[in-house]
Amino acid sequence: MRYLAPATLEDATQMLGSDLGECRILAGGTDLLVRMRSGFAEPDSILDIKRIDGMRDITREDGGWRIGAAVSCAEMGEHAGLSADWPGVVEAAGLIGSTQIQGRCTVAGNLCNASPAADSVPALVAARAMARIAGPDGTRDVAVEHVPTGPGQTSLGKGEFVASIFLPARPENAGDAYLRFIPRTEMDIAVVGCGVSLTLDGDGTCTDAHVALGAVGPTVIIVEAGAKALVGTQVDDAALDALAAACSAAATPIADKRGTVEFRTHVSGVLAKRAAKIAASRAGA
Amino acid sequence: MSKIHVTTKINGDPTEFLCEPDETLLDVLRDRLGMTGSKEGCGTGDCGACSVTVNGRLVCSCLVLGAEADGVEVATIEGMADGDQLHPLQRKFIEHAALQCGICTPGILVAAKSLLETNPNPTEEETRYWLAGNLCRCTGYDKIIRAVMEAGKEMREAS
Numbered sequence: 001m002r003y004l005a006p007a008t009l010e011d012a013t014q015m016l017g018s019d020l021g022e023c024r025i026l027a028g029g030t031d032l033l034v035r036m037r038s039g040f041a042e043p044d045s046i047l048d049i050k051r052i053d054g055m056r057d058i059t060r061e062d063g064g065w066r067i068g069a070a071v072s073c074a075e076m077g078e079h080a081g082l083s084a085d086w087p088g089v090v091e092a093a094g095l096i097g098s099t100q101i102q103g104r105c106t107v108a109g110n111l112c113n114a115s116p117a118a119d120s121v122p123a124l125v126a127a128r129a130m131a132r133i134a135g136p137d138g139t140r141d142v143a144v145e146h147v148p149t150g151p152g153q154t155s156l157g158k159g160e161f162v163a164s165i166f167l168p169a170r171p172e173n174a175g176d177a178y179l180r181f182i183p184r185t186e187m188d189i190a191v192v193g194c195g196v197s198l199t200l201d202g203d204g205t206c207t208d209a210h211v212a213l214g215a216v217g218p219t220v221i222i223v224e225a226g227a228k229a230l231v232g233t234q235v236d237d238a239a240l241d242a243l244a245a246a247c248s249a250a251a252t253p254i255a256d257k258r259g260t261v262e263f264r265t266h267v268s269g270v271l272a273k274r275a276a277k278i279a280a281s282r283a284g285a
Numbered sequence: 286m287s288k289i290h291v292t293t294k295i296n297g298d299p300t301e302f303l304c305e306p307d308e309t310l311l312d313v314l315r316d317r318l319g320m321t322g323s324k325e326g327c328g329t330g331d332c333g334a335c336s337v338t339v340n341g342r343l344v345c346s347c348l349v350l351g352a353e354a355d356g357v358e359v360a361t362i363e364g365m366a367d368g369d370q371l372h373p374l375q376r377k378f379i380e381h382a383a384l385q386c387g388i389c390t391p392g393i394l395v396a397a398k399s400l401l402e403t404n405p406n407p408t409e410e411e412t413r414y415w416l417a418g419n420l421c422r423c424t425g426y427d428k429i430i431r432a433v434m435e436a437g438k439e440m441r442e443a444s
Contacts, residue, residue, distance in 0.1 A: 003306035033309070100333055104349070186414060
């Protein structure tokens, strides 16, 4: 196996364009090294992106935030500006693993690992985050929900990798939140996860909403009917009940040792309701 | 397969080693550098027995490649005591009998030191959450938490 640690994006894409055999991208390594150890991944080469310029930076861009693909979730949580603008995304990222894992794991990695239960992904989707993908033909920007295509599968082409995640400018009177259900108090995998991002006008009427469910389908489910249930309302009990019903209707969970279909379907609605309440209070309702 | 030459700093000491590209920092520490204080429990980042800090950040050394250590600063349990002078956390662990078999102890000490450096006055809840990635199958955790809280108190009073 070869270990490569390029210092520039150009070097990285050039390396990825050469014959590296099966090459895996290394950022935090909290999924990759586990897979390698368990024999699920046997790469010919590993390309460590942490030494590439800008990969470890959180920077202001067009009123939003660009998060380098190698920024750890702990670093996100310590960033006051990012936490103030996108608390739901930051708290979702902060739910991944232990303190030790937090020090290494990244949201870009969480996205590319393509687990249906990834905690940060519903929050990123709700926030309408964009992934910047670097590859042999330059860079392209895609909505984060288009990166995972199924459990462990992504839309990334040969030689491509996610270089950064962009969170757009947070509108006035807007807020986001992420909640998950786990049977323990920490360090567990979501049985259901739900991200909600919404915007209110001066009267507290919801003008925009985006709702995403995790762990109840092969990829994140965007619940447009749920968003519609909120828009035009004061995010009151009737609207929240309609949101919950829409989310339960949209969920397509499997049954496994962590939860039955019925349970996950029900909890999808409950979490959506609770997350929307938090998002609305953060938006200033 | 050619080995990788890594130049790093471990517990303040400039260190060089050769390692395989797929070798973890934990294996390098234990098998190449003879620093066996960091333990391997699970090897998959679940138990925290291999906890070290890399550039001050608490991580599982089983989930870091040795090659990644180039140019960084690593701190391990071996750097915790000052010669014969135990760190307050180490003393409190002894006083409170916060260990039984001891396999998890180096990782918990490293993680607890990192906690008190980040947050010198943690609540019990903060302490329990911070240490949630350090598994102990002997103590039931209460003595560990008490020892960490006491060490934090002593360190605050001394500073």
